Amino acid sequence: MGLPSAVAVYFLVWVLSAFLVLPFIGVRNRREEGDPRVPGQADSAPKRFPMAQTALWTTLLASVLFAIFWLNWEYGWVTVDMLDWTQW
Known part of the structure; x- marks a missing residue:
């Protein structure tokens, strides 16, 4: 797998x-917190969205999942032939 392909898969x-x-990550909407709603805002809109915390946990999870994908790509633990259920 080339570098551009790896970057594209990691992004996905x-x-x-x-x-x-x-x-x-513990996002609560305004209705759950008892805060008034700003006119034009959805009831489900969070009062405070933890962007840095979300990005950190997302990056950690994506790195683990991508590492599993890449190791499978290199060592062939699960192949397309194994997923072909029409052969049975």
Whole structure:
């Protein structure tokens, strides 16, 4: 796998990881905190979004997932032939 491909795959894994991390970083919406809503703002909008914490956890998770992907790419633990269920 070349460097441009690896960077593209890492970026895709990073974006997926961001969606996986969001429910676990403790973001609460204004309704749960009892704060008034700003006109035009959704009830589900958070009062404070921890961008640095989200980016840190996303990067850590994406790095682990990408390392597993890359090791599988190098050593062939799971191949396309193993996923072909029509052969059975």
